[in-house]
Amino acid sequence: MSELIAGRIGEIVEATTAAFTARCHELYVAPALGTLVRAGGNNPVLGIVAEVRTQSLDPSRRPIAMGVDEETEEAVYEHNPQLNRLLSTEFQAIVVGYESESGLKRHLSPFPPRIHSFVYECGRDRLREFSSSYEFLPSLLNSPIGPQDELIAAFLRYSSLTQEDAQAYLVGAGKALAPLLIGQIQRLNNILIRLIS
């Protein structure tokens, strides 16, 4: 349990069946783009971080420039401790599956996670298990949030590191993407370049 708390990164503040938004517990401490996260209690939902955003808590008050007289960026925050309360970091994840009693599912959960569900970053084993099949690719390609192609590339780069043969894994992923991108050869090309760079 303590391990789970250790991996906790935020709390859901908005949820639909296809995506959820979570607020990070700490400013700027957000999962990276393409991270596999899980949220919710009994049948936890699995999501992939598609967008990370830091903004003013009050949408009507935009942050103003405060560093005119400061030497460093850090000094801005040191001299204005209220900033940690006025700004918040949020991330959006698209739902790519869920865990059920019968195992890992790679399609939408029938219900979205509850608001205030804690969100955890998935460990290496979970990431490997989830990414061992390329079924998630269509949902990423059609992600309503964030830059889809970058998202795919980022997620595949992470997950390849958990696989025994990263290169073969990426080739396999490319081959799985190719039929999904018939007629969009340049888009395929762009994703492939991002996979290996």
Next chain:
Amino acid sequence: MTGRLGMVVAGSLTEGVQIRLDVGISTETIKVGTFVSIQGGKFRFFGQVTGVALETADMSLRGVPPDVSNPFIEQVISGTTAYGMITVEPMLVIADSDDPATVLDGPQPAKTIPPHFAQVSIATENDIEIVFGEEDEEHFYIGTPLDMETRLALNIPELVTRSNGVFGKSGTGKTFLARLLLIGILQKSNAVNLVFDMHGEYGWKGSSEGTGREVKGLKQLFSSRVAVFTLDEESSRRRGLAPDYVVRIGYQEIEPEDIQILRETLNLSDVAADAVYSLHRHFGRNWLQDFLSHKGREGVRDLADSIGVNSTALSSLHNRLSRLERLPFIEGSGHDSLNQILRYLERGMHVVLEFGRYGNDLASYILVANLLTRRIHDRYMQMSEQASGDPNRQPRPLVITIEEAHKFLTPSVADQTIFGTIAREDRKYNVTLMVVDQRPSGIDEEVMSQLGTKITCLLDSERDVDSVLTGRSGSRKLRDVLSRLESKQQALAFGHALPMPVVIRTRNYGSLESYKELGFRDDADSLSDITKARDDLFGPP
């Protein structure tokens, strides 16, 4: 290469089915003519690759190719967006889960095609054996399919039920192929061979054109089952051979039909050729000798007057026929050559008739081959009729091998010669032909169409190719295959004895191993046999 190639994605019975190659299968590894099997839902199909193509799922790929300088991208694109397609013609159904007939009767012609997404793989050795038969008491190993090590066997009893043809321009291995078939007939069926061996290639030894090396003939390999007859004793003696029999032809044995067939070879006019019948009516059985005894222009003119034929025609006939007098094997009367040959054949001996130096004289070859064959055929006809209804008394099937067949199966004489008759009437009297020829276009079309199994090496002339493929469905595809044969050791075989056309690399012949594989036992083997027999009898020394 083995294993899965891809899956069926489109196709029709007439055009063949389209198969998308799996990722990782390169078009370079698949050749036209490769045998494949397709596992449908209910049937298993056996077919042959007839086309290979490159396809893309994304047409823009042609205009804007991906960055293949990056090996990763190339690896991803090839086999997915860019892929290979092959066209396969399903030829046979080799197994049907519901129909025991495919198991009992063997492969059936494919009358349908496999469904979408049926799996396609390279045919296994087992598939080939199911289709063409395993090498056994009836199947003779003749060669291997292209690019495969599997032995392809020919059903010999089936082969000899019809007349067959071996074709190919000179130097392509026709004679080797024919020799192998003769051995096949000798080993794998109860039929006997009678070979009219024009150039002395089959009896004692033959020669290999490429290397000039000598190869063993039938007699050397199977001395107890093969008899070598000769027309030219002197030539045999010169080569240090003792022929089993020296063939002589009596004047009385030559009949008007025998001269008719020589019409073109002797350059006889129609009138002159027809005069032969008048002579036969006039003189009776000994017509030829009597006619040739009329010496001088006067004598012939008087004869022409008395039998009522044109004297110029008769005198030119006299001129031409008088060359027969110079042939030493035609002499006197009352020879027993025919019965001798028949006696050997009846005992199951295979007879090779060597022509020696007369092999170069086409008239001699045609005359003797035709004359003997006609009489043998008559005898077989009688025997068949006597044995009618009793299969046990039927004469032993006989295969007569003739060379340069285009000289005496030309359309103008094919219906008059015995060979035309044999080719047409099939196995009715248990006599069939094996025609070995380099110019099939010269052979009567009807005769060609009656040949059951044709095995053809490379042919250059369009007309020869046409004539070999006459009456064959799908001949356009076969024509492509035939034109791509290599000039040595490759042949296209199709017809009665084969369930489907196949290109083979002819089995090796000429090395000691190849002889031993055919059952030849050399001196060392014989010695060890004798030693073993002695040890069996008396115990080891």
